[in-house]
Amino acid sequence: MTPFIFNTTASIVCEPGAARRLGAIAAGRLGDRVLFVTDPGLSALGLGAPAIAALETEGVSVTLFDAVEADPKRATLERAVEAGRTAGVTGVVGFGGGSSLDVAKLAALLLGSNEDLDDAWGVDNAAGPRLPLVLIPTTAGTGSEVTPVSIITVGDNEKRGVSSPLILPDIAILDAELTLGLPAAITAATGIDAMVHAIEAYASKSPNNNPLSRMLARQALQLLGAHIETVVTDPADLGARQAMLLGSMLAGQAFANSPVAAVHALAYPIGGRFHVPHGLSNALVLPHVLRFNAPEAAHLYAEIAADAFPVLAEEPGTQGRCAAFIAALSDLSQRLGLPQRLRDVGVGEADLPAMAADAMLQQRLLVNNPRTVGEADALAIYRAAW
Ligand SMILES: NC(=O)c1ccc[n+]([C@@H]2O[C@H](COP(=O)([O-])OP(=O)(O)OC[C@H]3O[C@@H](n4cnc5c(N)ncnc54)[C@H](O)[C@@H]3O)[C@@H](O)[C@H]2O)c1
Numbered sequence: 157m158t159p160f161i162f163n164t165t166a167s168i169v170c171e172p173g174a175a176r177r178l179g180a181i182a183a184g185r186l187g188d189r190v191l192f193v194t195d196p197g198l199s200a201l202g203l204g205a206p207a208i209a210a211l212e213t214e215g216v217s218v219t220l221f222d223a224v225e226a227d228p229k230r231a232t233l234e235r236a237v238e239a240g241r242t243a244g245v246t247g248v249v250g251f252g253g254g255s256s257l258d259v260a261k262l263a264a265l266l267l268g269s270n271e272d273l274d275d276a277w278g279v280d281n282a283a284g285p286r287l288p289l290v291l292i293p294t295t296a297g298t299g300s301e302v303t304p305v306s307i308i309t310v311g312d313n314e315k316r317g318v319s320s321p322l323i324l325p326d327i328a329i330l331d332a333e334l335t336l337g338l339p340a341a342i343t344a345a346t347g348i349d350a351m352v353h354a355i356e357a358y359a360s361k362s363p364n365n366n367p368l369s370r371m372l373a374r375q376a377l378q379l380l381g382a383h384i385e386t387v388v389t390d391p392a393d394l395g396a397r398q399a400m401l402l403g404s405m406l407a408g409q410a411f412a413n414s415p416v417a418a419v420h421a422l423a424y425p426i427g428g429r430f431h432v433p434h435g436l437s438n439a440l441v442l443p444h445v446l447r448f449n450a451p452e453a454a455h456l457y458a459e460i461a462a463d464a465f466p467v468l469a470e471e472p473g474t475q476g477r478c479a480a481f482i483a484a485l486s487d488l489s490q491r492l493g494l495p496q497r498l499r500d501v502g503v504g505e506a507d508l509p510a511m512a513a514d515a516m517l518q519q520r521l522l523v524n525n526p527r528t529v530g531e532a533d534a535l536a537i538y539r540a541a542w
Pocket residue numbers: 195196197198225226227228252253254255256258294295297298299300303304305306307334335336337338339342346433434435
């Protein structure tokens with residue numbers, strides 16, 4: 157067997173309503189002064205209020221930092237760190253979508269270690285230690301609560317990552333009550349993001365692609381495939397919402413250890429330049445990248461096709477099942493009401509060459525792709541998606 161390393165979050169609480177018990181679950185771990193990192197939309201909705209109250213009941217004083225924007229910028233992270241330093245916090249809670257969780261992870265690192273962010277970019281460059289950290293996702297989604305990755309926008313639109321097991325949290329809390337009010341468009345896009353994590357982890361060419369990640373990816377696709385339409389058409393279905401949170405967490409565990417590839421590499425320039433949400437950027441290029449990869453990866457896509465779409469078990473032959481899988485993903489995205497073409501989200505045809513050049517900056521992801529992607533290939537994929 158090929159050797160591998162598998163890291164994940166030490167403690168995972170999967171229970172509707174668990175965020176209301178945050179004090180009982182985590183106060184002992186976090187210390188008596190907590191930085192609570194979230195975004196202004198969630199703050200206005202009051203979604204985090206019961207979790208904050210639960211900490212305060214346990215005698216914890218909470219400093220609220222609720223200024224995280226989508227695709228968070230370096231300056232936002234620096235302001236969060238400043239708020240934490242001023243309050244002398246002993247622990248950090250991230251509460252929200254991937255954007256809030258990613259800021260919380262690096263805030264815990266920088267507050268705990270005083271290291272310079274510029275020394276931490278890339279893989280395994282963080283020095284640590286970090287402050288105690290609890291992550292509570294409100295989208296199902298990025299899986300950031302179990303990944304060693306944080307993505308920050310640097311300068312105008314470059315997405316840069318810190319990857320280190322040090323920024324895995326101590327505790328992840330999966331509470332579907334928090335996702336009941338998630339708007340349909342965000343529910344659909346973040347759900348597709350989670351499916352892409354599972355697909356890309358399963359087919360990843362990373363030397364650390366491993367049996368645990370593949371098993372988790374398949375279980376994730378079963379949960380996500382079975383419930384993604386329900387949570388869009390019947391948003392208050394708590395059981396389906398909890399299944400999506402579990403599925404996105406499993407997909408996160410899979411790709412945290414068998415990393416994602418060209419779908420994400422080609423999605424980042426769309427998000428960076430046109431402020432298209434991360435999940436939607438993935439959805440727009442997904443079928444086109446999988447079609448490009450098929451000559452090398454058809455057997456892998458055929459293996460997982462019926463996990464996401466049980467009816468594809470009837471599809472004969474590797475090539476046929478792979479093609480049916482790609483078509484089923486396209487149909488799903490359409491049924492979920494997501495835009496289908498790059499031109500629908502404000503991308504002009506003349507923008508495509510610069511996007512292809514940007515995608516080449518994502519070599520840390522492209523090396524994991526089952527088929528080598530050059531700049532001309534990226535441009536052809538963007539043209540097909542336009
Ligand atoms: N760390 C990782 O491993 C990883 C993986 C994939 C993506 N990402 C990053 O995550 C970010 C995207 O995260 P995201 O897709 O979860 O979205 P997000 O955090 O940017 O949030 C999107 C919007 O959804 C709203 N929202 C979130 N939860 C809600 C709820 N329960 N009810 C109502 N509104 C809600 C927010 O207020 C926000 O306006 C990107 O920055 C991406 O680069 C990180």
